[in-house]
Amino acid sequence: MEFKDYYQVLGVAKTATADEIKKAYRKLARKYHPDVSKETDAVARMAEINEANAVLSDPEKRQAYDALGQQPHRAGQDFRPPPNWDAGFEFSDGGGSAGGPDGDFSDFFEQIFGRHAQRTRRPHRDAQGASTWTDAPPSRGNDHHAKIELDLLDAYHGAERNLALRGARLDDAGHVVQEERSLQVKIPKGVREGQLIRLSGQGSPGLNGAPAGDLFLEVHFKPDARWRAIDRDVYQPVALAPWEAELGATIEVQTPSGTVEVTVPAHSRPPRKLRLKGRGIPAATPGDLYLELTVALPPAHTDAERAAYTALAQAFARFTPRAGVQP
Numbered sequence: 670m671e672f673k674d675y676y677q678v679l680g681v682a683k684t685a686t687a688d689e690i691k692k693a694y695r696k697l698a699r700k701y702h703p704d705v706s707k708e709t710d711a712v713a714r715m716a717e718i719n720e721a722n723a724v725l726s727d728p729e730k731r732q733a734y735d736a737l738g739q740q741p742h743r744a745g746q747d748f749r750p751p752p753n754w755d756a757g758f759e760f761s762d763g764g765g766s767a768g769g770p771d772g773d774f775s776d777f778f779e780q781i782f783g784r785h786a787q788r789t790r791r792p793h794r795d796a797q798g799a800s801t802w803t804d805a806p807p808s809r810g811n812d813h814h815a816k817i818e819l820d821l822l823d824a825y826h827g828a829e830r831n832l833a834l835r836g837a838r839l840d841d842a843g844h845v846v847q848e849e850r851s852l853q854v855k856i857p858k859g860v861r862e863g864q865l866i867r868l869s870g871q872g873s874p875g876l877n878g879a880p881a882g883d884l885f886l887e888v889h890f891k892p893d894a895r896w897r898a899i900d901r902d903v904y905q906p907v908a909l910a911p912w913e914a915e916l917g918a919t920i921e922v923q924t925p926s927g928t929v930e931v932t933v934p935a936h937s938r939p940p941r942k943l944r945l946k947g948r949g950i951p952a953a954t955p956g957d958l959y960l961e962l963t964v965a966l967p968p969a970h971t972d973a974e975r976a977a978y979t980a981l982a983q984a985f986a987r988f989t990p991r992a993g994v995q996p
Contacts, residue, residue, distance in 0.1 A: 686843030827858035901956025
């Protein structure tokens with residue numbers, strides 16, 4: 670995926686005010702809108718201009734984009750965003766649009782903003798014929814969306830978390846100003862990756878006495894070397910000593926639901942998995958826990974340990990670990 674420099678697309682500085690961005694967009698729209706432009710690449714350029722304007726004219730998206738771009742990136746450079754880079758950023762529905770009149774998004778935009786790219790706007794043409802977007806007549810407040818990171822253990826036991834969410838607005842000079850708010854949120858037992866937690870009335874205020882919108886928190890689990898979740902199933906690596914793997918053993922394993930005693934069959938080799946039914950993420954039909962077996966070799970630091978390895982080599986002198994491997 671190629672990085673898109675939206676400031677470069679509109680030809681504005683990173684310190685540009687909202688008014689400067691609007692003027693730059695209108696100037697480019699007059700030149701490249703397909704209905705009036707004679708440029709051969711007008712359609713593609715207009716889609717790119719609309720997308721850049723959608724991000725930079727929306728304080729929330731612009732703040733998130735600027736945070737992502739704190740490390741220098743060049744337009745066209747191969748780019749992969751860090752996992753859950755946007756956790757804690759709060760986006761409101763209807764906060765911008767992208768692409769052409771059909772709402773096309775680039776891969777970069779979709780990857781960065783995902784479901785936050787939702788729109789509740791309708792297109793119209795300004796005096797120069799450029800497609801812009803206006804808010805549909807509001808009553809109830811807009812819903813908000815934010816991605817949050819939780820520990821997998823929260824899904825097993827439930828929790829209460831104080832979450833700090835970052836939003837943005839324009840000040841009187843047209844500059845983006847960061848806003849933060851904290852919410853005490855009850856995390857229900859059994860939440861899954863990608864699930865939405867709805868907080869009623871925590872979105873934008875309604876107009877003329879109408880109710881406020883809701884806040885939807887999209888759940889993502891923090892990376893954890895101990896385990897990972899796929900839907901309701903959980904996968905956990907478990908290291909075995911060579912003799913446990915080959916001879917079989919009964920071992921204790923610390924799982925997200927507590928300590929369990931597991932019987933390892935003899936001759937167990939990676940990538941074998943042991944399934945513990947019902948020990949995944951809780952639910953009416955809970956997921957399963959899969960123990961992914963690996964073999965850990967003990968180091969030989971002392972004379973006795975080295976002698977043990979020497980004896981092992983002699984006992985298995987006929988064993989050829991590279992048998993069948995051709996150069």
